[in-house]
Amino acid sequence: RKEVEQDPGPFNVPEGATVAFNCTYSNSASQSFFWYRQDCRKEPKLLMSVYSSGNEDGRFTAQLNRASQYISLLIRDSKLSDSATYLCVVNMRQAGTALIFGKGTTLSVSS
Amino acid sequence: DAGVTQSPTHLIKTRGQHVTLRCSPISGHKSVSWYQQVLGQGPQFIFQYYEKEERGRGNFPDRFSARQFPNYSSELNVNALLLGDSALYLCASSLALASPTGELFFGEGSRLTVL
Numbered sequence: 001r002k003e004v005e006q007d008p009g010p011f012n013v014p015e016g017a018t019v020a021f022n023c024t025y026s027n028s029a030s031q032s033f034f035w036y037r038q039d040c041r042k043e044p045k046l047l048m049s050v051y052s053s054g055n056e057d058g059r060f061t062a063q064l065n066r067a068s069q070y071i072s073l074l075i076r077d078s079k080l081s082d083s084a085t086y087l088c089v090v091n092m093r094q095a096g097t098a099l100i101f102g103k104g105t106t107l108s109v110s111s
Numbered sequence: 112d113a114g115v116t117q118s119p120t121h122l123i124k125t126r127g128q129h130v131t132l133r134c135s136p137i138s139g140h141k142s143v144s145w146y147q148q149v150l151g152q153g154p155q156f157i158f159q160y161y162e163k164e165e166r167g168r169g170n171f172p173d174r175f176s177a178r179q180f181p182n183y184s185s186e187l188n189v190n191a192l193l194l195g196d197s198a199l200y201l202c203a204s205s206l207a208l209a210s211p212t213g214e215l216f217f218g219e220g221s222r223l224t225v226l
Contacts, residue, residue: 004153032213033213034213042219043201043217043218043219043220044154044201044217045217046212046213046214046215049212049213087153087154089153089213091213093167093209096159096161096166096167096208096209097142097144097159097205097208097209097210097213097215098144098156098159098167098169099144099146099154099156099213099215100156101146101153101154101155102153103151103152103153104152104153
C-alpha cells in the first residue's frame with residue numbers, strides 16, 4: 001500500500017464549480033500534513049497546511065481526520081488559474097523535513 | 112531575492128555514466144533536501160542535509176550520494192546511471208532542520224534523461 005494515496009483524476013470542471021480532492025495516508029505516526037500545488041513542468045509550491053480543526057484560505061478549505069487517516073481539499077468557485085496538479089503531502093519526522101508526496105490529482109478548469 | 116537555483120536545468124546521459132547536480136539554497140537557509148520526481152508521480156525524498164550533515168535518507172540505492180558545503184550549497188551525485196533514473200531532480204531549501212509550516216522552497220529542478 002502506498003504511503004499517501006490520492007484520487008487519480010483528472011478532474012475536469014467548469015469555472016465556478018466546487019471540487020473536492022481526497023487523500024489517505026497509511027502511517028498513523030505521520031506528524032504534519034499539507035497540500036502542495038504543482039503547475040505543469042514547474043516546481044511544487046506549498047498551497048496550505050492542514051490542521052485537525054480544519055482550515056480555510058479564501059476559496060480553499062482543508063480538513064484532516066486523524067482517526068480515519070484522511071485529508072481533503074475543497075476548492076470553491078474554481079478559476080481557470082486553479083488548473084494544476086494538487087499534491088497531498090505528509091511529513092513523517094518529528095525532527096527534519098522528509099515530505100512524502102502522493103501522486104497528485106490533476107485539475108483542469110475550463111471556461 | 113534569488114530563490115533556490117539548480118544546475119544544470121537539462122542534461123542527457125547514457126547508462127553507466129555518472130551525474131552531478133548542483134543546488135544553491137535561498138540565502139540564509141541552512142537545510143537542503145533532494146527529491147526525485149518521475150513522470151506521473153509525486154516527488155520522492157532522497158536526502159536531507161543540515162549544517163553539512165546528512166539528516167535523512169530516503170529509500171534509494173547507494174549509487175545516490177550527496178553533500179553540503181560550508182556555504183550551504185549542495186551536490187547530488189548518481190553513479191552507474193540506469194534508465195530508471197530519468198526524472199526531474201528537485202532541490203528544496205528551508206531555514207531550519209524542521210519546517211513547522213511544512214514549507215519547502217523548491218528549485219525548478221534538473222531534468223535528467225538517461226539513454
